[in-house]
Structure formats: structure tokens, C-alpha cells
Amino acid sequence: MTTLFLATRNAHKAGEIHAILGSGFKLLTLTDFPAAPTVVEDAATFAGNATKKAVELARWLPRQFPGPQMPDTRPDFVLADDSGLEVDVLNGAPGVHSARFAAVDSSKSGNTADADNNIKLLRLLKDVPPEKRTARFHCVIALTPMLTETTESASPVCYGDEFEMQTKLFDGVCEGRILFAPRGQNGFGYDPLFVPVGFEQTFAELGNDVKNKLSHRAQALAKLKQQLDATAGKRLV
Ligand code: IMP
Numbered sequence: 315m316t317t318l319f320l321a322t323r324n325a326h327k328a329g330e331i332h333a334i335l336g337s338g339f340k341l342l343t344l345t346d347f348p349a350a351p352t353v354v355e356d357a358a359t360f361a362g363n364a365t366k367k368a369v370e371l372a373r374w375l376p377r378q379f380p381g382p383q384m385p386d387t388r389p390d391f392v393l394a395d396d397s398g399l400e401v402d403v404l405n406g407a408p409g410v411h412s413a414r415f416a417a418v419d420s421s422k423s424g425n426t427a428d429a430d431n432n433i434k435l436l437r438l439l440k441d442v443p444p445e446k447r448t449a450r451f452h453c454v455i456a457l458t459p460m461l462t463e464t465t466e467s468a469s470p471v472c473y474g475d476e477f478e479m480q481t482k483l484f485d486g487v488c489e490g491r492i493l494f495a496p497r498g499q500n501g502f503g504y505d506p507l508f509v510p511v512g513f514e515q516t517f518a519e520l521g522n523d524v525k526n527k528l529s530h531r532a533q534a535l536a537k538l539k540q541q542l543d544a545t546a547g548k549r550l551v
Contacts, residue, residue, distance in 0.1 A: 315340050316542060317387070319375060319460075321353070321367040321394035326502040327531070331395070334526050334535045342389060350374065360396040360410060360454035361483055367394035368456035369477045375460055389460055393538070397453035397530060399504045401492060403446050404438060412503065428503050432496060435507065439492055447492045451508065453530035455484045455538055482541065486533030501525060 317340040320328055328343050335341075344350050353370045355363040372392040379388045398412030408415040408431070416430035417423075439447060458481045489511045496506035498518025505517035510528055517525045526532050 316391070316546070317342065317389045318391050318393045319347075319371065319389035320344070321371050321392055324502070327395065330522070330526055330529070330531055331393070331535065333522060334532050335539060342387075347375075347378065355396065355410070355413075358410065360398065360452060361456070361485075363396035363410060364394045364454045364456035364483070365458075365478065365481055367396065368392045368458040368481055372458040372460055372477050391460065392456075392458045394456045394458075395453055395531065395534070396456075397451065399435075399449055399508070400452055401435070401439070401447075401449040403442050403448075408435070409452075432504060432507055435492065435504065436494070439494075444491070449490060449492050449508065451488045451490070451504075451530040453486045453534045455486075455531075455534045457482045457484070457538060457541075482538075484534045484537040484541070486530040486535070486537070488528060488530040488533070 315338065318335075320331060320341055320343045322328055323344045325345075328341065328345075332341055350371065351374055353367045355367070357363040357366055371394070375389060375392065396410070398409050400406045400409050408418070411418045412431070413425040414423075414431075416426035416434045458477055461476060461480070490508050490513075491511075492504075492507050493509060493516065496516075496518070498506050498516045498520075500521045501518045505525070506519075508517050509515065510517065510520075513520060513524075517529070
């Protein structure tokens with residue numbers, strides 16, 4: 315069984331990833347490793363932030379599994395997801411700032427409450443008519459292998475590059491539109507405001523089973539799963 319270390323403390327996100335990938339994967343999260351370093355998400359793109367999270371944690375993790383003991387619990391890969399909402403009329407905002415949108419113009423650091431982010435989004439879109447409220451959720455997943463001890467003892471120059479060079483990226487997009495008021499109780503983040511193309515209900519009304527089939531994260535994870543299955547297949551030949 316492949317063990318993945320999810321670089322997230324967001325229980326909703328971890329739950330979605332678990333539901334989408336199915337039982338063939340063992341998942342650990344940052345909650346299992348309270349001492350894990352906090353990675354600052356300061357890149358300008360989802361791909362940059364996802365890569366930064368995956369690489370930094372893949373460098374840190376091997377020190378938590380010294381020697382050959384606990385081979386069954388040692389993760390095979392670090393999986394980091396960076397995602398957010400892109401609203402066309404806001405030139406792609408909140409984008410990489412989705413998690414802290416309400417504080418983006420202030421000096422406050424850290425994420426802001428989903429409710430506050432939604433209120434700000436609705437305020438900015440107050441006078442925008444329905445046909446111009448188009449938006450999409452965008453997700454990029456970075457997958458970095460936990461490298462072996464041989465690689466870890468390579469020269470520091472190669473060591474740094476090795477993690478980045480072996481990182482693979484998978485992306486997914488879900489198109490939709492933003493409502494004038496929140497609806498629904500499921501999900502997280504901007505789900506109560508987002509209606510995916512082809513539906514009349516928000517992600518928060520549609521519920522997890524529907525969301526996990528069509529979401530940005532589901533699409534990125536489907537590509538990742540295909541890649542992992544193909545790699546596992548090759549290893550067996
Ligand atoms: P991240 O944890 O840095 O990737 O931040 C992602 C942020 O984007 C979240 O805090 C949400 O505000 C938003 N977001 C990402 N994916 C979703 C989703 O599936 N539904 C609703 N909001 C999302």
C-alpha cells in the first residue's frame with residue numbers, strides 16, 4: 315500500500331483527498347506530526363506554493379524515520395495541494411490569497427475565517443451582474459518522493475535540486491459562478507457561494523459525493539492516481 319503524507323492541517327481537505335483516492339492509500343497529515351515546520355506560502359502561483367510545501371516537508375520528514383525501523387509507516391511521498399478561487403471580474407483574485415482574502419490588504423498575517431473571506435468576496439461583487447460572475451476553483455498538487463538515505467547524503471547542491479527535480483505536478487480546474495448570497499451547509503471555504511457549471515446548487519448544497527466527482531481537487535487527484543498506478547504497474551513487471 316502506498317503511504318502519502320498530506321501537507322495540510324485542513325481536515326476538510328484531508329477528508330476530500332481520502333474520499334477521492336479511496337482505500338488503496340494510507341494517509342498521514344500534519345496533524346500526525348505536530349513538530350513539522352510551518353511552510354510560508356509566499357509564491358505567486360499555486361504550483362509554486364504546492365512545490366514549496368511538498369519539497370520542504372520531504373526534506374524534513376526523513377529525520378522523523380531514522381534507520382530501517384518502522385518501514386510500514388514511513389511515507390512514500392509527500393502530497394501538497396495549493397488551491398483557491400479565481401474570479402474573472404477580479405482579474406483572478408483571490409487566487410493564491412484565497413485562504414487569507416479578508417486580510418490581504420492589511421498587515422495581519424495568517425489565514426482568515428471562511429465567513430470573512432466570503433463577506434469580502436460578496437462585497438466586491440455587489441454590483442456585478444449574474445453573467446459576469448464567472449469563476450473557477452483551481453488546484454495544483456505537488457507529489458515529492460521521500461528520497462532514500464543515499465540521496466540524502468549527496469552533496470548539498472545536488473540534494474536540494476534532487477527533491478525539486480523529482481516533484482511532479484498535477485492540476486485540476488472546476489468552472490462555475492459566484493452567487494449573491496451563501497447557500498448550503500457542506501464543504502468549506504467558498505463552497506456556499508460557488509455553483510459549478512451544469513448545476514443550480516452550490517458545492518455546499520451538492521454535498522461531498524457530487525463535489526468529489528467534479529471538483530478541481532478531484533480532477534488533479536485523478537491524474538495523480540493514474541500516475542501512481544502506472545508507476546506501481548511498472549514496478550511489478
Ligand atoms: P490552501 O490551503 O492554501 O490551499 O488554501 C486554499 C483556500 O482556497 C481555502 O482556505 C479556501 O478558502 C479556498 N479553497 C480551496 N479549495 C476549496 C474548495 O474546494 N472549496 C472552497 N474553497 C476552497
